[in-house]
Amino acid sequence: xxxxxxxxxxxxxxxxxxxxxxxxxxxxxxxxxxxxxxxxxxxxxxxxxxxxxxxxxxxxxxxxxxxxxxxxxxxxxxxxxxxxxxxxxxxxxxxxxxxxxxxxxxxxxxxxxxxxxxxxxxxxxxxxxxxxxxxxxxxxxxxxxxxxxxxxxxxxxxxxxxxxxxxxxxxxxxxxxxxxxxxxxxxxxxxxxxxxxxxxxxxxxxxxxxxxxxxxxxxxxxxxxxxxxxxxxxxxxxxxxxxxxxxxxxxxxxxxxxxxxxxxxxxxxxxxxxxxxxxxxxxxxxxxxxxxxxxxxxxxxxxxxxxxxxxxxxxxxxxxxxxxxxxxxxxxxxxxxxxxxxxxxxxxxxxxxxxxxxxxxxxxxxxxxxxxxxxxxxxxxxxxxxxxxxxxxxxxxxxxxxxxxxxxxxxxxxxxxxxxxxxxxxxxxxxxxxxxxxxxxxxxxxxxxxxxxxxxxxxxxxxxxxxxxxxxxxxxxxxxxxxxxxxxxxxxxxxxxxxxxxxxxx
Numbered sequence: 167x168x169x170x171x172x173x174x175x176x177x178x179x180x181x182x183x184x185x186x187x188x189x190x191x192x193x194x195x196x197x198x199x200x201x202x203x204x205x206x207x208x209x210x211x212x213x214x215x216x217x218x219x220x221x222x223x224x225x226x227x228x229x230x231x232x233x234x235x236x237x238x239x240x241x242x243x244x245x246x247x248x249x250x251x252x253x254x255x256x257x258x259x260x261x262x263x264x265x266x267x268x269x270x271x272x273x274x275x276x277x278x279x280x281x282x283x284x285x286x287x288x289x290x291x292x293x294x295x296x297x298x299x300x301x302x303x304x305x306x307x308x309x310x311x312x313x314x315x316x317x318x319x320x321x322x323x324x325x326x327x328x329x330x331x332x333x334x335x336x337x338x339x340x341x342x343x344x345x346x347x348x349x350x351x352x353x354x355x356x357x358x359x360x361x362x363x364x365x366x367x368x369x370x371x372x373x374x375x376x377x378x379x380x381x382x383x384x385x386x387x388x389x390x391x392x393x394x395x396x397x398x399x400x401x402x403x404x405x406x407x408x409x410x411x412x413x414x415x416x417x418x419x420x421x422x423x424x425x426x427x428x429x430x431x432x433x434x435x436x437x438x439x440x441x442x443x444x445x446x447x448x449x450x451x452x453x454x455x456x457x458x459x460x461x462x463x464x465x466x467x468x469x470x471x472x473x474x475x476x477x478x479x480x481x482x483x484x485x486x487x488x489x490x491x492x493x494x495x496x497x498x499x500x501x502x503x504x505x506x507x508x509x510x511x512x513x514x515x516x517x518x519x520x521x522x523x524x525x526x527x528x529x530x531x532x533x534x535x536x537x538x539x540x541x542x543x544x545x546x547x548x549x550x551x552x553x554x555x556x557x558x559x560x561x562x563x564x565x566x567x568x569x570x571x572x573x574x575x576x577x578x579x580x581x582x583x584x585x586x587x588x589x590x591x592x593x594x595x596x597x598x599x600x601x602x603x604x605x606x607x608x609x610x611x612x613x614x615x616x617x618x619x620x621x622x623x624x625x626x627x628x629x630x631x632x633x634x635x636x637x638x639x640x641x642x643x644x645x646x647x648x649x650x651x652x653x654x655x656x657x658x659x660x661x662x663x664x665x666x667x668x669x670x671x672x
Contacts, residue, residue: 177525193232197239208240208497226508227526235534245282253384258440258476261448265468276408282473283542289474292426293481294531313621318642320615325649345608368580384568385589418470429475433482440476447475
């Protein structure tokens with residue numbers, strides 16, 4: 167333990183040099199701005215800056231500090247458009263919109279933004295402490311996850327989705343199936359056969375995440391805003407308080423801590439990511455604390471939990487990257503490429519061969535989170551002014567940003583047409599009260615789920631017993647079954663509970 171503290175102190179010596187401190191501040195600000203723009207996300211932000219950092223001939227530790235600050239800054243920024251416009255900045259912020267946007271509509275946009283910034287800070291700090299204390303142990307545990315365990319984990323995530331919707335599991339299931347179907351479009355990586363493309367070459371690479379998320383969230387939201395403007399109903403006119411109060415902090419504190427711990431554990435699993443973490447913790451908090459049935463209607467606990475989880479998971483994804491050389495997320499995969507530019511191979515030997523790099527990066531995560539907290543809390547008033555912009559200005563602005571984000575993927579007008587079609591589809595589904603979060607989660611997890619199932623079955627030549635062989639997979643299957651069966655069972659028991667009789671009643 168003393169060695170760890172000495173290494174961490176040496177790391178702060180690296181992170182707190184004037185140049186690295188300035189680099190962390192610039193990266194945090196850029197990351198927040200990139201995360202604010204729907205569709206860009208942390209992968210694009212880090213990928214854009216990686217060649218720039220190398221071209222500037224920054225030292226490897228400074229380059230990694232810049233990219234890490236951009237990464238966690240994007241996780242902070244993704245919540246802003248999710249709460250204010252119901253357009254998630256990235257996949258990890260999908261669950262934040264479920265209660266964040268209703269809070270904004272009720273005139274509590276400032277409170278939602280400030281509590282989400284605080285929860286993001288707590289989640290990232292707890293995860294960074296986890297890296298310091300448990301990185302070698304958790305990396306060894308993550309090695310025990312094979313394709314069968316990952317498939318079971320994905321099934322648990324889908325079971326959590328069904329649990330999110332309370333009395334409407336069929337609509338959640340329909341949305342998840344639509345998302346899974348969209349994820350199957352494109353080239354089958356195993357057989358090389360094109361699936362569900364209709365012979366269109368534009369679909370050969372599949373449907374891009376940016377196109378789907380912009381379509382079903384941004385375009386459908388624009389159509390709803392236009393409808394509300396036409397009917398002069400439902401428009402946001404009040405931004406409310408800018409900061410959360412002590413009572414709201416106490417109300418969300420333990421949920422934030424719980425979600426941070428769960429998010430970190432999920433983030434350590436390579437490929438699991440912030441999307442699964444936020445979905446699982448939102449469902450967990452709904453089961454544990456939502457006695458009034460207010461989740462999904464603007465409950466502050468439904469904002470704090472997923473924000474703590476997705477930031478904790480994003481920070482936790484550094485564990486497999488640093489200790490195993492296995493990227494824990496798409497963004498850390500880009501960062502592995504950045505290390506390759508400096509001829510540095512991440513893995514167990516990195517802690518002994520490059521201690522200044524590793525511990526400087528870990529210390530910079532603490533520093534960047536403090537910077538981000540000081541950036542995001544004072545700027546809540548600036549962000550909430552978005553709600554005061556009239557629809558005739560806001561709608562074209564959202565449409566322009568969305569179109570640029572989609573066009574930048576392949577630079578084809580086909581993606582813009584597909585975005586519009588998906589937007590109309592999302593609008594019609596939302597008019598029928600079909601939730602969009604399960605659709606996006608199904609789309610994000612579908613490919614990983616299919617690939618892990620195929621890998622597991624290929625190991626045993628098609629014998630499905632591999633899916634229930636290890637204690638980890640059995641535990642995950644039992645948890646998924648509990649998520650599916652317990653909610654309707656508890657509801658039926660509540661309905662059967664005998665009503666109290668009134669004395670003297672005939």
